[in-house]
Amino acid sequence: MKSIIRWSSVSLLSFSVLSVSTAPLFGQESGKDKQIEEVQKQIQKLRTLYENRLEDLEKEVDRLRGEKKDSSLQKLRRKAAEFSEKKKKEQEVMDAAARLTGPGSIISSKFNEFNPRITVFSDFLGRLDGRRVNNDEGVDTTDRFSLREVEVDFRADIDTYAKGVLILAMEEHSPNEYEFKVEEGYLDLHTIPGLEDVAHNLRFKIGRFRTEFGIVNILHNHDLPWTSRPLPVIGFLGEEGDVENGLGIEYLVHNPWNEAITFNFQIVNGENSTLFAGANSNDLAFLGRLKWHKQLSLEHEFQFGASAYTGNAASDPPADTTRLSTLMGADFYYRWRPEKGGDQTSILFQTEAYLRHREENDRTRNRWGFYSALQHQFLKNFYAGARFDYLSGAPNSENDWHHKEAIYLSYYTSEFLRFRLGYEHEEENNGFDNDTLMFQVTWVFGSHAVEPYWVNR
Amino acid sequence: MRVHLWFTMATLLLTFGVGLADERLKVVTSNETLAAVAREVGGDRVEVFSLSRGVEDPHYVSPTPSLMLQVTDADLFFENGMELECWVERVLDGGRNAKIRRGAKAHVYACAGISPLEVPSTLSRSEGCIHAHGNPHIWLDPINAKTMAANLVEGLKRVDPEGSEVYDQRYAQFRARIDVAFYGRDLIEVLGSEYCDRLQRSGGLIEFLEAHEYKGRSLIESLGGWRKKMLPLRDMNLVAYHQTWAYLRDAFDLDVVAHVEPKPGISPTPSQISLVRRMIERHEVPAIISAPYYDVGKVRTLAEETKTNAVVLPSGVGADAASVDYFSLFERITDLLLENARS
Numbered sequence A: 001m002k003s004i005i006r007w008s009s010v011s012l013l014s015f016s017v018l019s020v021s022t023a024p025l026f027g028q029e030s031g032k033d034k035q036i037e038e039v040q041k042q043i044q045k046l047r048t049l050y051e052n053r054l055e056d057l058e059k060e061v062d063r064l065r066g067e068k069k070d071s072s073l074q075k076l077r078r079k080a081a082e083f084s085e086k087k088k089k090e091q092e093v094m095d096a097a098a099r100l101t102g103p104g105s106i107i108s109s110k111f112n113e114f115n116p117r118i119t120v121f122s123d124f125l126g127r128l129d130g131r132r133v134n135n136d137e138g139v140d141t142t143d144r145f146s147l148r149e150v151e152v153d154f155r156a157d158i159d160t161y162a163k164g165v166l167i168l169a170m171e172e173h174s175p176n177e178y179e180f181k182v183e184e185g186y187l188d189l190h191t192i193p194g195l196e197d198v199a200h201n202l203r204f205k206i207g208r209f210r211t212e213f214g215i216v217n218i219l220h221n222h223d224l225p226w227t228s229r230p231l232p233v234i235g236f237l238g239e240e241g242d243v244e245n246g247l248g249i250e251y252l253v254h255n256p257w258n259e260a261i262t263f264n265f266q267i268v269n270g271e272n273s274t275l276f277a278g279a280n281s282n283d284l285a286f287l288g289r290l291k292w293h294k295q296l297s298l299e300h301e302f303q304f305g306a307s308a309y310t311g312n313a314a315s316d317p318p319a320d321t322t323r324l325s326t327l328m329g330a331d332f333y334y335r336w337r338p339e340k341g342g343d344q345t346s347i348l349f350q351t352e353a354y355l356r357h358r359e360e361n362d363r364t365r366n367r368w369g370f371y372s373a374l375q376h377q378f379l380k381n382f383y384a385g386a387r388f389d390y391l392s393g394a395p396n397s398e399n400d401w402h403h404k405e406a407i408y409l410s411y412y413t414s415e416f417l418r419f420r421l422g423y424e425h426e427e428e429n430n431g432f433d434n435d436t437l438m439f440q441v442t443w444v445f446g447s448h449a450v451e452p453y454w455v456n457r
Numbered sequence B: 001m002r003v004h005l006w007f008t009m010a011t012l013l014l015t016f017g018v019g020l021a022d023e024r025l026k027v028v029t030s031n032e033t034l035a036a037v038a039r040e041v042g043g044d045r046v047e048v049f050s051l052s053r054g055v056e057d058p059h060y061v062s063p064t065p066s067l068m069l070q071v072t073d074a075d076l077f078f079e080n081g082m083e084l085e086c087w088v089e090r091v092l093d094g095g096r097n098a099k100i101r102r103g104a105k106a107h108v109y110a111c112a113g114i115s116p117l118e119v120p121s122t123l124s125r126s127e128g129c130i131h132a133h134g135n136p137h138i139w140l141d142p143i144n145a146k147t148m149a150a151n152l153v154e155g156l157k158r159v160d161p162e163g164s165e166v167y168d169q170r171y172a173q174f175r176a177r178i179d180v181a182f183y184g185r186d187l188i189e190v191l192g193s194e195y196c197d198r199l200q201r202s203g204g205l206i207e208f209l210e211a212h213e214y215k216g217r218s219l220i221e222s223l224g225g226w227r228k229k230m231l232p233l234r235d236m237n238l239v240a241y242h243q244t245w246a247y248l249r250d251a252f253d254l255d256v257v258a259h260v261e262p263k264p265g266i267s268p269t270p271s272q273i274s275l276v277r278r279m280i281e282r283h284e285v286p287a288i289i290s291a292p293y294y295d296v297g298k299v300r301t302l303a304e305e306t307k308t309n310a311v312v313l314p315s316g317v318g319a320d321a322a323s324v325d326y327f328s329l330f331e332r333i334t335d336l337l338l339e340n341a342r343s
């Protein structure tokens, strides 16, 4: 095709050149040069004209060819689109059928998403004692089953700056008598309005919360890796640990070494009856905690912490005097999990030491205690643990001592159900001793997201 | 007086704490696969950190203070979403960096716009602990990687508008590389990326290619890349440990006939094991596949007993030494499957 066009245009061109060049033969002699010049110009003009035309035609041919090529490709692509639509529809029909035959048919409504996430924790305990035991109110609790505690945990975002947490607890404090209490209820202000850039490493807690002393005080009963709280925690902070109303600030300490160092400072009512003056106190207590967490590698991780908690120990001191009671603590944990199969096996060692310094009539009194615990995850869902507790100076005499040895075996069916067997031996130097066999079941249900609720798991 | 002292201390620490800004954008991701995607599209403009390692189960990572420290000064946070990472909320809470909170400008979900597989019709814990919003292991389909990268590019452009041109350009390169690696250059030239994806998503790519020709040549001959490499395993019956592989299965027309876990996140029970055994025998399953962080010992024993192969597949970038980026991950997965799963 292209060659035909080229050939015909060349012949056309030569014809015109011929006809133009014959013209001067009939013209005047004197104008000959001028005429030749004129003719040459015309030839040039014609040549340009035809060359342009030629180019246009060639372009046209290319376009037509391309169109032919495109149309077969387009057809193929159109077919591809139709085919995929058809396939998709077939798949949808099959999926719909599967859904109809599958369990249930309604996917959860989005409206629920504005409601708080609600989680219910239930903690059940059966115990078999070697001798008669009383609770702190003197009521006999020997050899019995107990739904020890039920906790309802509500949490939601309040706005872009804060989260709200409310944890209500029903606790069997004496056989078949339940006490209702607000275990925790606080505002977690994670972003400070207007100061996002300057103070973005600060976080505030306002309300009622478990104070940040050591590792285990902040844990709820159902989260503990054991059935009972360690003796020093009970001895210094109370049967249930320390829960207070107040304010807290947490600060992620920037440091040149880029280490994970966290500092906590809390101002709360000094109403802990074990450590301070109890519910009648009008004084505040101050708590500071510094901890350093280090992930050495995927396998090794540890944390060092130090805490101090100080307040007034006397509810009714002589005028203008306060009797300071200060609790100091040091804690450490180390966790190992292999790089491969890290959710199948792990080892955790954890220890906390406490020293209480208290001013009493004309003298000071020190009391100390510690616990150490080891836990081995030997199969994905099985954990074996052992703990040793020591507490100097039992409540009535500073020369007394009190210790406990405990072993536990925990089995998790899933993140939400745990069975635990425990054996505890307890001894005081006043001659009291007891052996207890424990069977504990803890279960969790609710709309919370899946997350490892069990600490130290 | 005492209060005074404490406050002075806190103020001092606070002043000390105002950090120095880095030139490059600090992108923190929840896992190494997302980090690999971020490096592809971010190039030299970003510095990427992953909160977990490829050998860890992406569902369960301890939200330690060290991880919280990582996100305090992040300029952008990139996570998978679909409840893959329930632990991230605690890390973000602890990191108290308002810029990257969920819903904020510098927070990106990789799963946006990806149609999920295996969405449960009812939400109940009796259906297993995880995967309530469908299967979240989306990165195991190369097509999804393109969407994940696109989501990240949007986020990067919001945080760093000056780099828009670079991100767009790098994203286009990444897309093109994925297309060629997955379908082969020839097929992309004929059908184009969009039509390849449409056919692939409908599950009918191979069927279509086999039935059509272009320029007198069957289209299947134009197929290349991983898709072609995996053709010998098409419709292969496999057993998997966890429901990790739904997207991989669909990407390569594989079949997973049973899972060792009875339900996602639930440990294998004796009855499930015996069911799996029967399925292996009935379907002549050539291999049991598992991610490295599951009970590989159990998988090996089961494979020995049923005379089949146990294949530990990298489930993401960094899950084994050879899977260093998104492309080597798929090279490795396809190599391992071809080596071990051919009956």
Ligand SMILES: [Zn+2]
Pocket (backbone or CB within 6 Å): B059, B130, B131, B136, B137, B242, B243, B244, B264
């Ligand atoms: Zn999963």
